[in-house]
Amino acid sequence: MGARELKDNTTVFAGVGAPMMASGLAQRMHAPGLTMVIEGGIVGPKWKPGSLPISTNEMRAAYRAQMLPGITDAFLLAQRGFLDVGFIGGAQIDRYGNLNTSAIGGSYDRPKVRLPGSGGANDIISLCRAVIILTAHEKRRFSETVDFITSPGWLIGGDSRRASGLLFGGVSRVVTTLGLFGFEPESRRMRLEALHPGVSVDDVKAATGFEVLVSDQLTATKPPTDEELGILRMLDPARQFIG
């Protein structure tokens, strides 16, 4: 689903795991002119099938890259506005697409669970022109409020994101294991746009900790084609990433 959101001759800031698979798939399907930028400071790699990276800072992630500018300069490309789409995940997400990957429960300084931290997610969601969040859809993740805003989505909705100083971009899509979400243009609240095959609106409601808005034009996503699955299996023959 993520792959289909990527257009040819655009740029994507991709992380390891699902974002990387989506980018690799798009490159081989409809977007041969897609340029990936990776957090490790890597521009335009062509990953070797069967040798996919497990980190954004390793040789597999840099394979056949066009340029290795370093981490700071890779993110400055995003700040300048060169990155069309960013892909990120998150441990906890609220209705405005704010993400928490820092700390759950307790206080920030003495949390119940200390998570790894922002990494580049805050920069990607702050600086890319559009951001697609890819995440598993579980009630504990889709939370009424996030304990901490590591990566700012639409903050408290309306024009709060712009008012905070984030002049550009914003979360455009949330792709989950149950369906596809967008955001209401005014309120910036998350809204169900499409369901994956076999999933009902009630299933989504049951797995979401906040009120689920449903689009008037609710559609169904198309399941992956044989060709798409074939490419994913070719890229990841050991099924490390596609399960």
Next chain:
Amino acid sequence: MTISRCEYDFQAARLRLEAKPKSAGEKLTTLDEAAARVKDGDSLAFGGCLFSRTPLALIRALLRRRPTGLTISRNLMCYEGEWCMVAGAVDKVVTSWMGIGLPWGLSKIVREYVESGRVPMEEWSHLALGLRFRAAAMGVPFLPSLTMLGSGLVDVGGSKTIDCPYTGQKLLAVPALFPDVALLHVHRADRFGNCQIDGYPHMDADIAKAAATVLVTAEEIVPEEEIRLHPDRTVIPGFIVDALVHVPYGSYPHECYGLYDAEPDHFSVYVDSINQRGAAGVQDYLERYVYGPATHADYLALFGEAALADARRRGRELVT
């Protein structure tokens, strides 16, 4: 959390640099002598990123001296940060992300030490921390940025916003970070400390210019002529470097671009021991791999020649 003034005091940092000899002379020394330049209470920046080009040999040499009160900073802190926590060496960790890598899940050591308040973790975004080193490398107290605004990271990191003097736009003023000591591992250097890095440069060059003292290990020490034939590849000039040590496999079992691959199986064994025994698992690891081996050769012997040769073969294959 508040940022200490010495971190962004560009005038003090400059005076410190002005007082330091900018030697074009020989920098070669031993791991122990290089590590001895770190004093208790210093703030350190580690080069490389996650399990790529980590200056592990230097960090091991440092930990053998049982330092205390250190602040350590690195964008993606890998298990060297866990060692420093369990060894009782650090009072604060400055990072964007800390773990070993996605396949290994959350760091149980980070959870234990940060959740209990034993070691505070100061969190920035990648770009913000990168800009902290760059601001320091540029000799200015801060750099304006459009990142981190609106997020909780602004508050917990203690950073400030400014109004752009030209446009009036709100900007994040990312404070410089001038470490006392930089610990770096590079591919090659001449004996005067002119350093070349292959592959991704991470932010090592910024860190070297930001720090007051620069300690470098190199996979290879090459003749000066070799550097001078390819000066375009030099990312750290010798007059910046204070100590240089020849350490082949200096970041092993982490990777060194084009030379050797990382050892994820070694990470898995390490994580398994922590899952079973918590910090005691790290303590065992420190005894075996950090405090135990008397020399770097003894350390490499724990892995064996076959493993090193295999890592070297994979490393070459991954870039060709």
